[in-house]
Amino acid sequence: MAPKARKLRGQGRGSRATEAGARVWLAGGAIAAAVALVACVRRRSAAPPLAASPLRADYLSGFELEETLTREEAAFTQGLCIDDSGALWESVGHYGRSAVRQLVRAPPSSGAAPAALRVGASVPLADELFGEGLACLPDGQLLQLTWREGLGLQYATRPALALARARALRGEFRSPAPAGAGAPARPREMWGVAFLPSAGADGGGVLVASNGSSLLLHLHARSLRLLRAVRVVDAALGLAIEGLNELEVVEGEVWANVYPMWQRTHSACVARIWPDDGRVLGWVDLTALARTERAAVTDAYNNVLNGIAYNHTAPEPPPRAAGGADGGGARRHRPLLVTGKNWGAAYRIQLAPHAAAQAGSTAAGAAHVRRVCGLYAG
Ligand SMILES: *[C@@H]1O[C@H](CO)[C@@H](O)[C@H](O)[C@H]1NC(C)=O
Ligand SMILES: *[C@@H]1O[C@H](CO)[C@@H](O)[C@H](O)[C@H]1NC(C)=O
Numbered sequence: 329m330a331p332k333a334r335k336l337r338g339q340g341r342g343s344r345a346t347e348a349g350a351r352v353w354l355a356g357g358a359i360a361a362a363v364a365l366v367a368c369v370r371r372r373s374a375a376p377p378l379a380a381s382p383l384r385a386d387y388l389s390g391f392e393l394e395e396t397l398t399r400e401e402a403a404f405t406q407g408l409c410i411d412d413s414g415a416l417w418e419s420v421g422h423y424g425r426s427a428v429r430q431l432v433r434a435p436p437s438s439g440a441a442p443a444a445l446r447v448g449a450s451v452p453l454a455d456e457l458f459g460e461g462l463a464c465l466p467d468g469q470l471l472q473l474t475w476r477e478g479l480g481l482q483y484a485t486r487p488a489l490a491l492a493r494a495r496a497l498r499g500e501f502r503s504p505a506p507a508g509a510g511a512p513a514r515p516r517e518m519w520g521v522a523f524l525p526s527a528g529a530d531g532g533g534v535l536v537a538s539n540g541s542s543l544l545l546h547l548h549a550r551s552l553r554l555l556r557a558v559r560v561v562d563a564a565l566g567l568a569i570e571g572l573n574e575l576e577v578v579e580g581e582v583w584a585n586v587y588p589m590w591q592r593t594h595s596a597c598v599a600r601i602w603p604d605d606g607r608v609l610g611w612v613d614l615t616a617l618a619r620t621e622r623a624a625v626t627d628a629y630n631n632v633l634n635g636i637a638y639n640h641t642a643p644e645p646p647p648r649a650a651g652g653a654d655g656g657g658a659r660r661h662r663p664l665l666v667t668g669k670n671w672g673a674a675y676r677i678q679l680a681p682h683a684a685a686q687a688g689s690t691a692a693g694a695a696h697v698r699r700v701c702g703l704y705a706g
Contacts, residue, residue, distance in 0.1 A: 407462030
């Protein structure tokens with residue numbers, strides 16, 4: 329599989345949807361339209377509430393390793409999430425090997441050994457389905473995307489893990505992508521997905537999804553209809569971020585693994601994205617973790633960092649004690665697990681200052697991201 333590097337063109341659909349919306353409002357009455365437009369602009373441009381978040385506001389973050397959880401069974405991890413009961417779920421890819429499964433913490437075998445993640449309940453996919461992203465939905469439901477098969481698989485996890493229904497992904501996700509001159513038709517793809525609570529017109533939440541491009545797709549949570557697509561752009565780098573992959577919602581931000589596979593590069597950095605407008609707020613440099621794993625995995629090109637799970641159900645931990653890198657009193661976020669495809673461990677990490685961006689300098693951070701993150705630079 330050696331596709332030619334391909335640049336995805338075109339405007340984000342978000343701007344088209346906004347224009348269409350504006351036309352309808354104007355037809356409906358000038359005053360109502362003006363009010364609605366102002367409200368809309370204000371909502372879109374509102375600064376992310378970083379001040380109210382336990383997450384670091386720096387453009388570039390490093391991390392502290394809180395715990396290593398060895399994995400009893402490595403897997404081609406495509407999605408990872410923690411549900412509303414605190415249970416950890418994983419989507420596994422590849423034809424003939426795809427599955428959805430629970431990962432359960434097993435106590436260490438001896439006092440000195442690290443804790444391990446053991447495979448619990450598991451449901452295999454039919455051989456012709458390739459598992460992709462996984463979203464933990466309210467009420468213990470899971471939604472797993474398939475790569476090119478145009479299906480979303482919905483599972484109930486209570487009382488036991490079971491496939492509840494297969495849902496056809498609507499519209500353009502089912503039709504083959506337009507083939508370039510002489511190129512074989514390639515079906516549309518779905519990569520990552522996450523549930524963004526209290527978003528959307530009815531406040532019932534939306535799904536954000538990725539398809540390997542630089543677009544963050546907003547899907548209606550129930551119908552899976554495409555609502556809009558925003559292009560993910562990093563102003564500090566002057567770059568649209570290609571290869572958005574596994575997604576996770578972390579304190580209202582969307583975090584993305586980045587894998588510009590079609591552009592033949594991969595990244596061990598995680599993008600922090602403001603979902604409403606696609607702005608990149610910053611990066612988490614996990615290259616040190618990927619280096620640890622790369623010594624063990626045989627296929628570094630495929631076995632990339634992939635899998636982010638944030639434990640929304642855990643209480644916020646107490647602030648840092650005095651004397652750490654941050655000094656005393658800095659807030660700490662809830663437990664955050666990251667892993668990769670065929671990695672031997674999952675890592676619980678806490679964001680920390682990054683040595684390459686002392687005093688939180690964005691310029692220094694951007695220079696570091698350009699140097700180490702392996703992004704597709706066009
Ligand atoms: C990603 O989705 C956008 C919007 O629907 C579409 O234009 C693009 O072709 C898709 N890319 C892939 C690789 O499926
Ligand atoms: C998430 O946090 C809850 C509450 O602290 C805990 O019971 C649960 O085990 C955690 N989940 C994981 C996967 O660590």
